[in-house]
Amino acid sequence: MSEHATSDLPFAAPPAPVPAPPHGRPDPAVARVVSQLDTPALRADFERQGAFLYLDRFLAPEETAQLVALARALQPGLNRNYLPGHKQGGSVSRHTIDEKAPFIAELYRSKALIGWLEQISGDPLQVCPDGDPHAYALYYYTRQGDHIGWHYDTSYYDGRRYTLLIGVLDESSCRLDYELHTRNPDVADEPGSVQIPPGGIVLFDGDKLRHRITPAGPNEIRVSLTFEYVTDPGMRPWLRFISNMKDAVAYFGFRQVFRRLLGGK
Numbered sequence: 001m002s003e004h005a006t007s008d009l010p011f012a013a014p015p016a017p018v019p020a021p022p023h024g025r026p027d028p029a030v031a032r033v034v035s036q037l038d039t040p041a042l043r044a045d046f047e048r049q050g051a052f053l054y055l056d057r058f059l060a061p062e063e064t065a066q067l068v069a070l071a072r073a074l075q076p077g078l079n080r081n082y083l084p085g086h087k088q089g090g091s092v093s094r095h096t097i098d099e100k101a102p103f104i105a106e107l108y109r110s111k112a113l114i115g116w117l118e119q120i121s122g123d124p125l126q127v128c129p130d131g132d133p134h135a136y137a138l139y140y141y142t143r144q145g146d147h148i149g150w151h152y153d154t155s156y157y158d159g160r161r162y163t164l165l166i167g168v169l170d171e172s173s174c175r176l177d178y179e180l181h182t183r184n185p186d187v188a189d190e191p192g193s194v195q196i197p198p199g200g201i202v203l204f205d206g207d208k209l210r211h212r213i214t215p216a217g218p219n220e221i222r223v224s225l226t227f228e229y230v231t232d233p234g235m236r237p238w239l240r241f242i243s244n245m246k247d248a249v250a251y252f253g254f255r256q257v258f259r260r261l262l263g264g265k
């Protein structure tokens with residue numbers, strides 16, 4: 001079901017060492033960025049689009065460059081999955097990120113970022129519990145046909161689940177296709193399609209946005225970073241089981257998802 005891939009790198013260079021963090025922490029950089037945005041107008045856009053927002057520019061160039069360097073450095077350790085008809089691609093879980101790319105973990109917890117997302121969504125937001133391998137993760141589309149079929153980012157939590165996608169690398173023809181308002185009988189469905197440039201973002205309520213990533217062509221690469229925030233981090237035990245199984249099979253592999261339960265690293 002999964003393998004460690006090292007042979008599909010479209011880069012000539014050998015894997016780079018994990019780069020040192022840039023000067024300064026991500027939080028002040030995000031604070032600077034969001035202070036320059038017209039947040040009330042963006043909140044209105046989010047509402048009008050049924051809990052969806054796309055910004056082609058968000059992160060500052062330094063933080064974006066850091067993400068690009070980390071994505072390239074972590075690529076050799078990714079976990080590849082193939083679910084016929086639904087998904088093919090690679091991912092790096094929050095556990096690997098914690099070990100090798102703490103800059104990303106810090107960005108995830110940035111108070112300025114979470115505060116801004118709360119303003120846009122209108123919901124008080126919390127980070128996901130430590131055991132959730134999906135709390136923050138990198139997705140890689142590096143082989144021809146890598147894609148994710150139509151789906152919702154269903155919340156298994158007791159509260160709502162928001163997904164923040166951050167564009168990291170896009171040298172691909174992949175598109176994020178989506179349909180707004182599908183769960184709202186009073187508003188007509190509204191299709192759309194974007195590519196997320198490095199440093200751009202997409203924010204949505206996972207239960208409201210039907211979306212997919214179209215298949216990569218040959219010699220293409222796309223990497224996106226996903227952050228998941230919730231309004232209530234409680235989860236019923238059997239839904240936790242389903243969520244863990246989905247993450248093990250579709251994303252990160254059993255070792256990453258169940259390593260705490262199994263007592264391993």
Ligand SMILES: O=C(O)CCC(=O)C(=O)O
Pocket residue numbers: 139148153165176211212213224
């Ligand atoms: O790669 C992306 O940008 C989004 C992937 C996605 O929709 C998912 O894994 O649920």
Ligand SMILES: [Fe+2]
Pocket residue numbers: 151152153211
């Ligand atoms: Fe998704």
